[in-house]
Amino acid sequence: MTLALFTIPCLADNYAFVLHNTVTDDCALVDAPEIAPIEAFLDRHSLTLTDILITHHHYDHVEGVEYFHNRFGARVIGAAADSHRLPRLHVEVAEGDRLTICGEDCTVIDVSGHTIGHIAFHFPQSRYAFTADSLMAMGCGRLFEGTPDQMWQSLLKLRALPSDTIICSGHEYTAGNAKFALTIEPENPDLVARVADITAARTEGRPTVPSLLSLEIATNPFLRADLAQVKAAVGMENASDTAVFAEIRARKDRF
Ligand code: ZN
Numbered sequence: 001m002t003l004a005l006f007t008i009p010c011l012a013d014n015y016a017f018v019l020h021n022t023v024t025d026d027c028a029l030v031d032a033p034e035i036a037p038i039e040a041f042l043d044r045h046s047l048t049l050t051d052i053l054i055t056h057h058h059y060d061h062v063e064g065v066e067y068f069h070n071r072f073g074a075r076v077i078g079a080a081a082d083s084h085r086l087p088r089l090h091v092e093v094a095e096g097d098r099l100t101i102c103g104e105d106c107t108v109i110d111v112s113g114h115t116i117g118h119i120a121f122h123f124p125q126s127r128y129a130f131t132a133d134s135l136m137a138m139g140c141g142r143l144f145e146g147t148p149d150q151m152w153q154s155l156l157k158l159r160a161l162p163s164d165t166i167i168c169s170g171h172e173y174t175a176g177n178a179k180f181a182l183t184i185e186p187e188n189p190d191l192v193a194r195v196a197d198i199t200a201a202r203t204e205g206r207p208t209v210p211s212l213l214s215l216e217i218a219t220n221p222f223l224r225a226d227l228a229q230v231k232a233a234v235g236m237e238n239a240s241d242t243a244v245f246a247e248i249r250a251r252k253d254r255f
């Protein structure tokens with residue numbers, strides 16, 4: 001059995017995620033960008049939150065945490081390193097910690113880069129990874145606090161997960177990311193095919209998140225900075241992986 005996963009659009013382009021164990025009725029929320037759409041979803045499905053998982057401190061990920069804790073008494077789980085700037089935590093976690101959420105094993109991965117203290121939650125049994133603003137669909141988060149090397153190391157950890165992992169990232173940025181990805185690898189056939197799929201999905205108003213890790217590995221330029229063809233594409237054949245990643249990230253910032 002795998003946990004049921006629901007993707008809830010919030011604010012202009014954020015996603016919250018709800019996990020539900022249909023046997024025990026345990027229910028977890030990953031990030032709380034906005035109260036109203038999440039509450040409407042929970043009420044419509046008569047769900048009661050048992051856990052709230054926080055990926056990082058930005059307001060568009062924590063805005064509703066206190067409200068939902070107060071309403072449901074749910075445990076709030078987030079990075080120990082960030083406890084000073086997160087809503088009050090009941091469980092403080094760090095790299096490698098293991099939790100049981102909705103009856104399933106969950107491993108914490110430190111994915112600092114976008115912020116220091118950004119964490120991802122991996123559910124190996126259901127194959128979900130909640131990556132928020134670290135690894136995103138065809139992109140990665142902007143480096144507000146970390147260095148390029150920190151983000152690259154974080155992305156390598158995520159890339160090493162089983163390739164059938166379902167990447168649940170925090171924003172609907174995929175169409176813009178796709179345009180940028182094409183400037184790096186215009187002739188990557190997997191990328192060209194994915195851009196067509198993305199365009200169709202967005203035209204029909206469908207989310208492009210979550211996405212499969214195997215597809216990210218094939219098309220996401222930020223996961224491909226160590227490939228010879230990508231180094232050549234940015235004119236950095238002999239540069240380090242980190243330097244190439246930094247160059248691609250810098251180009252995206254200017255894009
Ligand atoms: Zn963020």
Ligand code: FE
Nearest residue numbers: 058060133170
């Ligand atoms: Fe965000």
